[in-house]
Amino acid sequence: MSFRIIVLAKQVPDTRxxxxxxxxxxxxxxxxxxxxxxxxEDLHALEQALRIKEQRSDAEIIxxxxxxxxxxxxxxxxxxxxxxxxxxxxxxxxxxxDTLATSYALSLAIKKLKPFHLVIAxxxxxxxxxxxxxxxxxxxxxLPQITYTEEITxxxxxxxxxxxRLERGVETVSCQLPALITVHSSAASCRPRNAKLLMKFxxxxxxxxxxxxxxxxxxxxxxxxxxQIDEWxxxxxxxxxxxxxxxxxxTKVKKIENVVFAAKESVVLSSDDKDIEALMKDLIDSxxxx
Amino acid sequence: MNNIFVxxxxxxxxxxxxxLELLTKARKLANELGCKLEAGILGHNLKGIEKHVFPYxxxxxxxxxxxxxxxxxxxxxxxxxxxxxxxxxxxxxxFGATSVGRDLAPRIASKLKCGLTADCTSLVFGDHKDxxxxxxxxxxxxxxxxxxxxxxxxxxxxxxxxxxxxTVREGVMKKEFHSESYKGTVKHIDVKELLHxxxxxxxxxxxHMEKRKVNIKGSxxxxxxxxxxxxxxxxxxxxxxxxxxGGEVGASRAAVDAGFVDHERQVGQxxxxxxxxxxxxxxxxxxxxxxxxxxxxAKIIAINNDPKAPINQIADYSIIGxxxxxxxxxxxxxxxxxx
Numbered sequence: 001m002s003f004r005i006i007v008l009a010k011q012v013p014d015t016r017x018x019x020x021x022x023x024x025x026x027x028x029x030x031x032x033x034x035x036x037x038x039x040x041e042d043l044h045a046l047e048q049a050l051r052i053k054e055q056r057s058d059a060e061i062i063x064x065x066x067x068x069x070x071x072x073x074x075x076x077x078x079x080x081x082x083x084x085x086x087x088x089x090x091x092x093x094x095x096x097x098d099t100l101a102t103s104y105a106l107s108l109a110i111k112k113l114k115p116f117h118l119v120i121a122x123x124x125x126x127x128x129x130x131x132x133x134x135x136x137x138x139x140x141x142x143l144p145q146i147t148y149t150e151e152i153t154x155x156x157x158x159x160x161x162x163x164x165r166l167e168r169g170v171e172t173v174s175c176q177l178p179a180l181i182t183v184h185s186s187a188a189s190c191r192p193r194n195a196k197l198l199m200k201f202x203x204x205x206x207x208x209x210x211x212x213x214x215x216x217x218x219x220x221x222x223x224x225x226x227x228q229i230d231e232w233x234x235x236x237x238x239x240x241x242x243x244x245x246x247x248x249x250x251t252k253v254k255k256i257e258n259v260v261f262a263a264k265e266s267v268v269l270s271s272d273d274k275d276i277e278a279l280m281k282d283l284i285d286s287x288x289x290x
Numbered sequence: 291m292n293n294i295f296v297x298x299x300x301x302x303x304x305x306x307x308x309x310l311e312l313l314t315k316a317r318k319l320a321n322e323l324g325c326k327l328e329a330g331i332l333g334h335n336l337k338g339i340e341k342h343v344f345p346y347x348x349x350x351x352x353x354x355x356x357x358x359x360x361x362x363x364x365x366x367x368x369x370x371x372x373x374x375x376x377x378x379x380x381x382x383x384x385f386g387a388t389s390v391g392r393d394l395a396p397r398i399a400s401k402l403k404c405g406l407t408a409d410c411t412s413l414v415f416g417d418h419k420d421x422x423x424x425x426x427x428x429x430x431x432x433x434x435x436x437x438x439x440x441x442x443x444x445x446x447x448x449x450x451x452x453x454x455x456x457t458v459r460e461g462v463m464k465k466e467f468h469s470e471s472y473k474g475t476v477k478h479i480d481v482k483e484l485l486h487x488x489x490x491x492x493x494x495x496x497x498h499m500e501k502r503k504v505n506i507k508g509s510x511x512x513x514x515x516x517x518x519x520x521x522x523x524x525x526x527x528x529x530x531x532x533x534x535x536g537g538e539v540g541a542s543r544a545a546v547d548a549g550f551v552d553h554e555r556q557v558g559q560x561x562x563x564x565x566x567x568x569x570x571x572x573x574x575x576x577x578x579x580x581x582x583x584x585x586x587x588a589k590i591i592a593i594n595n596d597p598k599a600p601i602n603q604i605a606d607y608s609i610i611g612x613x614x615x616x617x618x619x620x621x622x623x624x625x626x627x628x629x
Contacts, residue, residue: 015438016547103400127438129560130408132396135364139400144491145364147393161495166389167554169499171361176491250405250451254418254432257443266602271611273619279591279607280623288568288589289511289535290628 002060003157005049006113007083008106008121008137009042009063011071015126038074041122043190045183049120050082050191052155060084062116064109066094066102072206075229079201080193085226087113088206091233093244099128101248103136108237110141117157119180123148134182144175148184206231293326293350294319295380295453297371298343299390300333300360302499305342308386308460315413315463316384317347322415323429325381326350330374332367332479334360340476347468354479358490361497362390365489368397373484375402380453382431384413387457399455405448406455407433409559411462411582418447425449431456436559440543440579461507461563461583504538504554510567511537514557514584517544518573518594519613525550527617528572534621540564542580558583572613576601593617 013034046063053059063078065071066089075086089109097105110119119141124131131147138145146162150170154161161174165184203220206229210217221228234241242248269275284290294316299306313329320327326349331339336355343351354370367390375383375398383398385391387409399406412434418427430447431454437444448454506512513532515525525539532539540557541550557564558580569587574580576592576599584590585604592605593616602608609616 013438015441016544098405099396100400100403100405128408130396130406131392132399132406132408135393135396136400139368139397145393145397146492147364148389166499168502169497171494171498172496173363174493174495179491250403250448251407251446252405252449253444254447255445256437257445266605267607268597268602269607269609271609271615271619273623275609276616276619277623277627279609280620281627283568283589284624284627289624 001058001115003052003056003058003118003155004060004062004113004116005052005118005120006110006116007042007046007049007061007063007078008119008134009046009065009074009078010039010122010125011036011065011067011074012039012125012127013037036070036073038077039122039125041124041183041185042074043122044185044187045120045122046078046081046083047188047190048149048152048181048183049118051188052118052152053082055155062087062113064106064113065089066105066109069206069208069212069231072209072229076201076204077193079204080198081191082194082197086204087230087232089232089237090208093234093241096246096249097244098249098251099130099132099136100250101244103133103140104243104248105237105239106133107137107140108239109232110137112232112237115178117177118155118160119143119178120149121180121182123182123184131182134180138180141180144179146173146175146179146181149181150184150187152181201227203227204229292379292381292452293328294323295375295378295383296327296329297383297385297391297394298329298331299386299388300331300336300339303335305331305339306386306388306460307465308388308391308458310343310346311460311463311465312384312386312458313343313346313348314466314468315458316382317468319382319413319415319431320347323381328352328378328380330354330371330479332359332370340474344472344474345467345470347472349474351474351476352479353476354481356481356485358485359481361494363490363492363494364393364397365491366485367394368401369489370479370481370484371398372401374479375453383453383455385455385457387459391457395455395457402451402453404451404453404455405446406457407435407446407448408457410435410456410458411559411563413456413458418449420449430454436578436582440559440577440582443578459559459561459563502554506538506540506555506557507562507564509538509564511535511570512540512557512564512566512568512584512587513537513570513572514540514542514574515545515550515572515613516542516574516580517548518575519545519550520573522550524613527613531570531617531621534624535568537566537568540584542574542577571601571605572617574601575599576604
């Protein structure tokens with residue numbers, strides 16, 4: 001039996017550098033103008049899996065993501081870096097899922113990929129920053145969890161040893177397998193794409209993508225079955241729709257507001273010596289400083 | 291009416307500040323609802339710990355004292371809290387958004403199938419009417435947090451599941467005694483009965499905890515830098531100014547992500563919330579992610595070469611220009627005028 005590692009990843013809008021055009025006049029976010037990227041900490045998670053694969057010839061890495069059809073892009077990115085296979089869970093019925101509904105769907109998909117040794121996810125995604133999906137998937141699978149992984153120092157088929165990055169220090173723990181771990185941004189960055197793997201997998205597609213491109217794919221998929229990225233719908237993972245999407249999400253968004261500052265009467269100064277000196281005098285005289 | 295619960299984080303020999311801040315907030319929420327405040331402490335050698343939390347207005351303190359509960363691991367803590375919640379059925383449950391709280395709360399929420407909101411910056415009660423069903427709710431917990439990288443503010447509610455769970459970062463709420471002589475009752479959790487071997491698949495081999503090196507939360511003056519500072523080297527200027535003014539250096543998330551300074555200096559929703567006498571924001575545009583953590587500063591100076599940067603709207607003084615020009619001048623004129 002291989003040492004199977006399932007890496008959970010999410011395609012996210014790049015919220016780190018949101019320009020002015022990313023906000024619509026009504027204060028909502030214009031997702032369309034933000035580039036969709038491989039969630040940064042999920043790349044760190046993939047790297048941890050790749051490192052195990054370097055150590056263990058029996059390791060097999062499966063990338064699992066849930067999202068719209070275009071999220072197949074991050075599966076290809078993972079294949080280019082050394083993942084063996086990818087699955088995309090995609091269905092309109094997932095729309096509006098909060099972390100609880102998302103973890104329900106992911107846990108069902110993971111159950112279909114049994115037996116596995118390790119589930120690795122990024123600590124959190126930059127569009128929500130909740131860090132909840134990892135622990136919630138672990139709960140639904142009845143797995144122990146180790147969050148904030150900085151480095152996997154040892155992995156056998158029975159046990160894993162991990163250094164965790166906490167707020168004020170580090171902790172080394174060992175844990176029985178199977179387990180779920182989440183990876184912190186202080187862990188090693190992911191390696192770049194491998195040129196050979198890029199050539200091998202650049203035509204990897206989901207069936208919906210092939211239909212979209214109106215390509216005849218039967219021949220391609222028969223001769224090179226590894227180019228097929230599997231898509232799973234609600235039915236494929238035997239999910240109960242009641243626990244998905246809005247109905248499966250206990251948290252509801254009551255209100256979204258654009259950020260409006262109560263504008264203060266701000267004194268505008270230049271960088272002239274005169275202005276800066278007056279400011280510093282002012283602060284000293286009013287005992288704010290000094 | 292069911293009560294409000296706060297998970298109090300036990301750290302070596304004391305209760306974490308964030309937990310005491312949450313107790314302060316939760317006491318006020320409990321008064322609004324007319325219910326009691328309950329708290330839980332899980333750890334080891336907890337004798338006498340109750341006197342540290344009762345002054346914050348705790349009515350019922352649940353204690354679980356066992357050597358297997360410290361250092362923290364997920365499963366035993368989750369198991370005991372889930373069991374407790376099934377018995378006391380809290381209306382609201384609050385956790386610190388710390389390494390422990392963010393590991394524990396989602397696990398509990400998943401088991402109880404209830405809603406959880408991370409990193410709230412404000413918690414208030416409010417009403418709600420469901421547009422579809424027409425059902426009306428009173429006194430729901432509005433869990434308010436910046437979202438989408440801090441570009442919008444979302445109000446989240448959990449209409450139908452209990453407890454309504456939320457995590458809050460350190461410093462967001464203020465720590466304040468309710469009454470020094472306040473006395474609640476202690477209830478002991480039957481740890482021996484509830485814990486079993488299956489809950490310990492994780493073994494802590496080694497721990498290196500450091501005392502906090504920088505204390506930006508307690509600093510009266512904070513010089514904060516953003517991505518606009520440009521480099522690690524340029525941050526040296528900020529350190530120099532902070533040194534002269536007797537302050538500390540803070541940073542925005544973008545500056546931390548860029549590797550200019552350590553995460554422990556990060557101010558904002560996913561960092562620390564500060565309320566200094568003077569906050570100087572250098573090269574920080576002013577995304578909510580950041581301003582959520584500093585907008586209550588007594589005086590704010592923004593230094594930015596973009597006159598339209600949102601930070602200017604909350605600043606008392608906006609200096610338009612380059613920090614490379616301005617900071618050395620601030621140092622120069624501070625020295626000149628304090629001699």
